[in-house]
Structures are given as structure tokens and as C-alpha cells.
Amino acid sequence: MPATKTKIAGVEFDSYVLNASGPKDATMEELEIIGHSGSAGIMMKSCTIEPREGNEEPRSFDFADGYIQSMGLPNLGYRKYVEFAAELKKKFKKPILASVSGFSKEDYVLMVEAFQKSEADLIEVNFSCPNIKGKPQVGYDFEQSENVLASIDNLGEKPVGLKLPPYFDMSHYAQMAEIILRHKISFITSINSIGNTLIIDPEKESAVIKPNNGLGGLSGNRVKPIGLANVRTFYNLLGGKVSIVGVGGISTGTDAFEYLLAGADAVQIATTFEKEGAGCFGRINNELQEILEKKGYNSIEEVKGKLKYL
Numbered sequence: 658m659p660a661t662k663t664k665i666a667g668v669e670f671d672s673y674v675l676n677a678s679g680p681k682d683a684t685m686e687e688l689e690i691i692g693h694s695g696s697a698g699i700m701m702k703s704c705t706i707e708p709r710e711g712n713e714e715p716r717s718f719d720f721a722d723g724y725i726q727s728m729g730l731p732n733l734g735y736r737k738y739v740e741f742a743a744e745l746k747k748k749f750k751k752p753i754l755a756s757v758s759g760f761s762k763e764d765y766v767l768m769v770e771a772f773q774k775s776e777a778d779l780i781e782v783n784f785s786c787p788n789i790k791g792k793p794q795v796g797y798d799f800e801q802s803e804n805v806l807a808s809i810d811n812l813g814e815k816p817v818g819l820k821l822p823p824y825f826d827m828s829h830y831a832q833m834a835e836i837i838l839r840h841k842i843s844f845i846t847s848i849n850s851i852g853n854t855l856i857i858d859p860e861k862e863s864a865v866i867k868p869n870n871g872l873g874g875l876s877g878n879r880v881k882p883i884g885l886a887n888v889r890t891f892y893n894l895l896g897g898k899v900s901i902v903g904v905g906g907i908s909t910g911t912d913a914f915e916y917l918l919a920g921a922d923a924v925q926i927a928t929t930f931e932k933e934g935a936g937c938f939g940r941i942n943n944e945l946q947e948i949l950e951k952k953g954y955n956s957i958e959e960v961k962g963k964l965k966y967l
């Protein structure tokens with residue numbers, strides 16, 4: 658079978674498929690399950706300075722081809738994840754990824770600094786949590802994005818990446834790409850869930866989740882075309898200077914193959930992990946290997962970004 662080993666920002670991964678920040682990655686127990694699974698790395702839940710319970714329940718809803726949630730950043734606080742990174746590093750031979758989600762520039766500085774000194778291999782800076790009342794997604798505020806990045810550029814040598822919200826307008830892509838290229842950003846992870854969507858239960862005539870009058874982040878199969886468009890557009894705009902991690906609606910090897918054609922260096926799995934459990938990482942990677950073999954490709958590199966236009 659063709660190998661699917663890859664690199665994100667120079668860090669080696671044994672396969673193309675790892676978990677995304679979000680589902681089932683907030684506690685040590687959950688992270689150990691990811692460690693033992695086929696996930697090529699161990700990504701931890703986005704953290705804040707202090708521990709958080711998150712939003713009121715019910716705060717997630719699973720449906721046939723998607724998922725909506727407004728979790729509200731439930732996490733144990735960044736100090737725990739600094740400790741977890743060290744424990745996980747000892748137990749497992751795969752890269753550890755931290756994710757930080759600040760409420761201010763100072764929060765981002767403090768947490769990035771802490772993870773720069775930790776055993777984490779990569780630091781994902783979350784600019785796109787859609788579920789905090791009264792807080793805009795940083796990635797939609799270009800001035801704030803610029804501001805935060807200027808303050809975290811020189812805090813250490815570990816690669817720093819940005820978890821981006823989905824963009825829909827070419828001028829927004831261009832602005833964010835310019836900002837990324839001006840700063841020390843080694844990878845992007847695209848996309849986070851589509852924020853502030855609404856799923857209605859017509860029987861009950863009600864929203865399906867409680868926080869924020871039912872508005873929440875949409876993920877799963879329904880968002881794949883948006884994820885693919887974001888990866889492809891950033892692939893074209895960033896000119897190979899920044900690694901790209903694709904996320905959004907990946908449940909099969911074919912989905913992963915499409916992200917590879919679009920230009921992703923690796924993919925992360927959120928909703929499918931939530932729905933199916935930790936077997937999904939190995940399954941999706943195996944399916945991707947089968948597709949590569951059938952098509953006569955020997956590596957990820959041979960296909961990456963090779964999308965044809967009509």
C-alpha cells in the first residue's frame with residue numbers, strides 16, 4: 658500500500674489523518690484513546706486560561722449528514738494541557754498538538770508562551786470559535802487578527818498555526834492570506850465549523866440546541882464543499898509557504914483524497930470521530946491508501962494540490 662506519511666510545518670506524521678480539536682479530546686482519558694488509535698497525532702481540545710464548563714445543555718445535536726453544537730469551550734484550563742502534553746509525549750510516539758483560544762491578546766500571548774515551553778510539537782491558535790456570546794470570531798476581524806499575530810510572532814521556535822473560520826468572499830480570503838504571510842504562521846487549519854447556523858425540528862417546532870437561541874456551529878458532510886473551497890483558495894494564495902490542514906466533512910477516504918487534490922498536507926477529523934469513534938482515523942487512512950494504490954500513486958506528494966480545472 659502507498660505510504661500516506663506527511664509533514665505539517667516540517668513535523669513528520671506517519672499518516673495523513675489525525676483528530677481535530679473539539680470532539681472527545683478534553684480529558685486525559687479521551688486523549689489516551691486518541692493516542693492508541695490510528696490518528697497520526699494527538700490534538701487537544703482548545704483551551705482557555707481558566708477551566709470552563711461550557712454552555713448550557715442540550716448543546717449538541719447529531720443528524721444524518723451533519724452535526725450542530727454550541728459547546729462554549731468546555732476545557733480544563735491551559736495548565737492541564739501543558740501537563741497532558743508532557744504525559745502524552747512520554748506515552749505515545751506521535752506529534753502532540755495544542756490548541757489555544759483566548760478572549761484577549763494577552764490570553765493568546767500567555768498560552769502560546771506556555772506551549773512554546775511545553776512538550777507539544779505544534780501550536781494551533783484558534784481564531785474561529787463561533788460559540789462565545791458577545792465575542793466575535795477573531796478570524797473575521799482582520800485588525801484584531803493582525804494585532805494578536807504581531808504579539809505572538811516571536812515567543813518561541815515551535816511551529817504556530819491558525820485555525821480559521823470558513824470564508825465565503827474572495828476579498829476576505831485575500832486579506833487573511835496577506836496577514837498570514839506577514840507573520841510567523843507555519844500552518845493553517847481550515848475550516849472550523851460554520852458559525853451561527855440553525856437546525857429546526859419541525860415536529861417539535863423548536864430549535865435543537867439550547868444556547869444562543871439555537872444558533873450553533875455546523876459540521877459534517879454538509880460543510881465539505883465549503884472546506885474544500887477554503888483549502889483550495891488558501892493553497893493558491895499562500896503559494897506553498899504555509900502548510901494546510903484540511904477539515905470539514907471528511908468521513909471517507911474519498912473525502913480525504915478530495916482534500917489532498919485541493920492542496921491539504923493532512924486532514925483532521927471531528928464530526929466523524931464524534932459519530933463513529935476512534936476507529937475512523939485508521940479506516941479513513943486505509944481507504945485513502947486504497948484509492949492511491951488503485952490510481953497508481955505512490956505518495957501524498959504526487960497528488961497534493963493537483964486538482965484539474967475544466
Ligand code: RRO
Nearest residue numbers: 703728729730786788850874
Ligand atoms: O467549544 C466550542 O464551542 C467550539 C470551538 Br472552541 C470551536 O473552535 N469550534 C466549534 O465549533 N465549537
